[in-house]
Amino acid sequence: MEHVVIIGNGISGVTLARHIRKLSDKKITIVSAETDYFFSRTALMYVYMGHMKFEHTQPYENWFWKKNRIELKKGYVETIETASKTLHFAEGDTLHYDKLVIATGSKPNKFGWPGQDLKGVMGMYHKQDLDNLEKQAPNRDVCKRAVIVGGGLIGIELAEMLNSRSIPVTFLVRESSFWNGVLPEGESQMINRHIKNHHIDLRLSTNLKEIKSDENGKVKSVIIEETGEELLCNVVGLTAGVTPNIDFIKDSDIETGRGVKVNRFLETSIPDVYAIGDCAEQHDPIGNRRPIEAVWYTGRMMGETLAQTICGNRMQYNPGHWFNSAKFLDIEYQTYGWVFAKPRENEAHFHWKHADDTKCITVNYNSKTNAFIGINNFGIRMRHEAFDTWLTENRDVDYVMNHLAEANFDPEFYTRFEKEILSEYSSQYATS
């Protein structure tokens, strides 16, 4: 019986294991150095905030693994010996595989700032980061100020976490407006205001120069690049993006770039070795997607797809229409299709914002053909299925705007804004 070993018990590895089990009787072992059981990394923030306990972040009860004959092994893989198909663990033991899947996820970026390894400096990715934060910042007496470096999705979540314990936060963002590499201007600025409304000290166009230590090797302050200002703080969160977690593979003969290089079938350069999730890097990016997709949804999709290949039905990773979501403090964000920070060639944006400054949308469409390309929506929930269908049907932007009510996913009794949006859209494009 073939033995499939999966390194990494995140959404990618676990989805893969589940689907292999549905399709076959192969022996499956999931290896993890982080936790005993699969947990949802997206929920770590809520544990710190007291919304859930850590055990609630585990999607499956502990009997699930045994019941489905999925072995779990806690261990840190130090080397992969592809010739003998053996994994060597730091603990000293080894494990033989017939097929190997690398699903080790990401690690927080460190860009060589002085002091980036001090006590009290951490990313916000692993369970261990959560434990560390709990130790270093249990309340605002112990942690009088925290500095977050890097204005992205993890940074804003870390800000929300610290805010929940009334710990003052200074947020260093190198861009001129929050996440404006991805978000169009109107949306990005709305988020700037929202962050400030939460009494977070948002510093745009600000870079970190250095993290200074006290006499005990613990962080004492940070120095700002542009002004030389020294900010006293007890915790520094490094949230300036993530990188595939593949240092341990560099010594093997599996081809790597920034991540583990894979083809459309998620196969690496070595037969019977695959890679999925955050750590995988496509040789050629698919469509408008990046070669490395560090997103929950794509990790799950790769797991769903690879299971077919591993169980004899060789299938390409062929993601459908792009979608994503996030939450910026109290504002939910969803995106369907493609919307870029600035309209590309032959693209145009329609932007609408509600007067209360907590809801807005941007619609991206082809300025020549009027084809609908994508939508960003903030503060209004929209139906994934509706947009997926419209994108498949190649609808034009007029159709989408006129049928926007069908895509509403807000709870019952909520105020609807489609009329207002349509009216503003119509008046803007009255001549077209």
Next chain:
Amino acid sequence: MSLAKPDALDITTKQKVSLAIGVIGLFILALALFNTDFPNEALFLTLALGFIAIGTIVYSREAYLTKLEGIKNDGAWFKSISSRGVWGWIVGVILTGFYIVLYFYPQYLGLGADGATNTGLIGLFDPLSQLLSDRNASQWFVYGTLYTLAILAFGYKFILKYRHNRYQQVRTVSVMFFQLGFAFLIPEFMYVMNNDLPYYDLKSMWPLNYYIFDEWSVNGFLSNGNLGLALILFGIITIFVISPILTYKYGKRWYCSWVCGCGGLAETAGDSFRNLSSKKMSVWKIERWLVHLVLVFSVIMTTAMIYSYLGYDKNDFWLTRGVFISLVIGFLTLIFAGVMYFKRQELGKDAKYGAIGFFVVIALLLVMHFTGTTNHIFYAKAGALRSAYGIYIGSIFSGVIGTGFYPILGNRTWCRFGCPMAAILGFQQRLFSKFRITTNGGQCISCGNCSNSCEMGIDVRHYAQKGENIVRSSCVGCGICSAVCPRGVLKLENDSMKGRINPTEILLGNDVNLMDLVNDK
């Protein structure tokens, strides 16, 4: 109140003051309980109830109006009261004790025996009872007043907490209205109009209202002319006409989280405890057997009860014993046969066997009766059955455990494990209703906020992370899972029954060919 983490969430001075005011209100009630003589009862009652209300209101305003709108669950698992900490246990013990005394030892609350004047806590409430219906208070009046106060005050708190969520606001106003109007005021005014009529909370339906078909109750209605007849007919119509229609259109939420008094208290005063409801599969297995067993008990008990006071002669009244039994058997047969024929593939194997088992038991009992084989057993047992039901289900399960155990087992312990009405409505919701919680394509990130907040112990995440609609007999449609979801994955809606139950393996967003390949299997 401080253990390590809760230090991080200290309350403001204003909140401390309002807490103190609320405690003073409770203190006045406690003084009354210990037979303190108040110079002016009406004044001190007003102060007690007023302070409790004001304390809660000011505390809530300070907690929520000083912050931006949004989900406000910070610290729920740190605070002692909402995480089975010391305060949770203390409140649980106090509530449980209060219920035990209320149901079984009302004399300790000050109830005057055999028409004597009330003392103690009940005596303090005399002025209010006199004002509403010109009679002295009873332990039930005290209970009703405090219950209503709790729903109104905590309902206000809840509305502030969820002021960004219109569904929660409307639903809470509904629950506050039904408690104040239907459960509390209307019965008092009805008594004034006609003091012969039995107490009747119009929104309380059989089988939740287990005594409406008692002999004293039916006689009480029927001997009060057209009004009484209309009331009892209303009771029957709500069970057989109004409820099935509303449950079909909206799911059982129309009752369980919009109208019912038990639900009303659970959603308002019980809001802090919804996360304590266990999501374990082992607990669900107990739940589904327990709640349906209570239903079977209720059906047998009620049938026996009614049978015991019906006559034999159709010249006296058309509904003789024989006719009644035939109707019951006929009705149950219709339901069970209908479900087995149309919906058997949707029932789990043990559900099928369980349903068949229950049906056989009920039918046997009734048939044995009808053929005269066990006349005496059924007749003699009716009283005992009714009495046992009243004590163990109506008082202990529903009240003592149901509410007393809020801080330990969650705010819907009764609803989940014991309410026979929940079983009936849930049965219909699962098999024949337009209601579902739609999951938003592939957007779920498995964070678990939904499951954590489900008061009925449904593992909502299990469905959301598979892109499946949630169609569960226990879902009361409170909508909190949808409210706390950080990615907008859940929506309560009523839509065509076709395709309502949609097991999904590959979620939206992946290769459409893969979706077709795996999902249609």
